[in-house]
Amino acid sequence: MTAVYEAQARCEDIWETLLDSMLRIRYFENEVKALFGSGLVRGSTHLCQGQEATVVGACSRLRPGDMMASTYRGHGAVLATGASPTAAFAEILGRDPGLCGGKGGSMHFTDLTHGAIGSNAIVGAHLPIAVGAAFGAQHLKSGAVSLAFTGDGSTNIGAFHEALNLAGIWKLPVVIVIENNHYGEYSPLAATTPISALVDRAKSYGIRGEVVDGNDVLAVRNVVGEAFDRARDGNGPTLIEADTYRFEGHSRSDPGKYRPPGELESWLARDPIERFADLLKEREIAGTEIVEAHRQQVGAEIAAALQAAKAAPEPQPERLYEDVIG
């Protein structure tokens, strides 16, 4: 780790943002679970609980003008860019002031004002798009970077490979973070993927690869910060494999029966929020009481956001025909 990132790992200036952001995602998704249980969420929804450190650490490096593309498991990534939880709840509830006017839903959170250029429900399809966004930034010399999150399972789809190859040959300012939660739907990684180090795939595209503990928010923040610096300096893309775990099933209909006994518990013991709280205490940055105050405050924020979203109007039927073309 370079000196500058070691210094930033001290995190005195940023810990509150990181902590609040992870708490916001966790509490937001607690409510989504409850909404789903009471039949208020249409279709399905994919929770990222347990993976908060990866999206929060990475998005903490975004600057205005940067772009972030995510997957259907994208609540966390989009909230981590600073998108409004009220608009996010409203989107899930299909309401007019939702992030996408109720036309997207849980899988398609998009908030251009915060650089969240889209959450995609076609596995891997956002990667060529993220690479294209990086090409746009490079061409316009805007200094922006493009960040994409993607699943471990998506490293087996063609779009992933085409995207990495193009990023490599054009040396684009794109950083792709694999959220390796060890399962693609119900299939363990080993059943679908003949290598266990997904980062090795970077090599064949002439791209730098990094591995990081995806449940360590500061570690992610550091590795992504370095990757962004390289990208902004014209030194091309980075593929980062973040080791993490989803606490919930693949989607809300999945009880996760395929997980071996003890596995979930071992990951719950590495809960990224609790680890960060422990670190704050250990380094005497914030004690239990201060962290508790943050929990209360973010909890209240989320409760209010949900309240506001529930009171929001449904879209007018004419909206059906808007924003198709022309």
Add this chain to the structure above:
Amino acid sequence: MIRELTYREAIASAIGDELEADPRTVFFGEDVGAAGGAFKSTVGLLERFGGERVRDTPISEQAIVGAAIGAAIAGLRPIAEIMFADFVGVCFDQIVNQLAKYRYMTAGQVRLPVTLRMANGAGAGFGAQHSQAAENWLINVPGLYLATPATAEDTYRILRTAVQCDDPVVVFEHKNLFGLKGTIDSTAPVLPVGKADVVRSGEHVTVVATQQMRHRAVEAAEELAAEGIHIEVIDPRWLTPFDDAAVVASLQKTSRLLVVQEGPAPGGWAGALVARLCAHHFELFDAPPRLLTSPFTPVPYSGVLEDAWLPSAPDVADCCRELLKY
């Protein structure tokens, strides 16, 4: 400026004029730069605009379309080439699920000024995987404009309209028409999206045909004129949106309709047009509307078989004579 150009040269000319007009416009695809295109339809652009704006890509159709989408999100106005329209098969997701739906799913946060060009159609002996008229694959996808220019003039003007359009346009360039000559006026006003061309007027039968079939319809018109039969030939030029009004206006004179389509009938624009007209303008018909299409087989290689596969000018003439028996 007014110049005599071939259909093929009109393509390079339109792209060049658009690159000249707007620095945000970029052009990329496989072998489009150094090689000047697989059909030599982009010769000279790399030399004129340089490798930043005219780029050769890897053989990665998903990445080509995805990169165009991402670059558009980042603020560019990309023109992307898919060498043969048949290759839509390998990037169907990027076109149908990404390019076409992005604006809608994000409730208009994102608009995609992307022009996608591809060489279309049969008649040149390229065999089953390089000869398809692929426009019908995209005909029921909301969110895309589809253009099928038949002449050098229309190709030039439609391409310029496409690049200036703020929504995605797919332009099918018919590879059997690349040698056609025309008079290109680079100062002509922009052609509106969705405007048909009444190529030849007549009062007996309305014949609607695109690209190669339009030229065969005109050939048939000459043959029929000798018999005192005057057909009206309408080239819709755009399949989405379709200029129904132009056809209705013609039917008011002729009361007889023949729609000629290169490619099999099922699920095509020709059948859809007939269905709409029957539903809304049944009173205009004095004879059952006719469809003349290719048979429901792949495109064969042998010249004899391929000729039999494509509707011919005599086929068009025969259909018109039959319609006049009513």
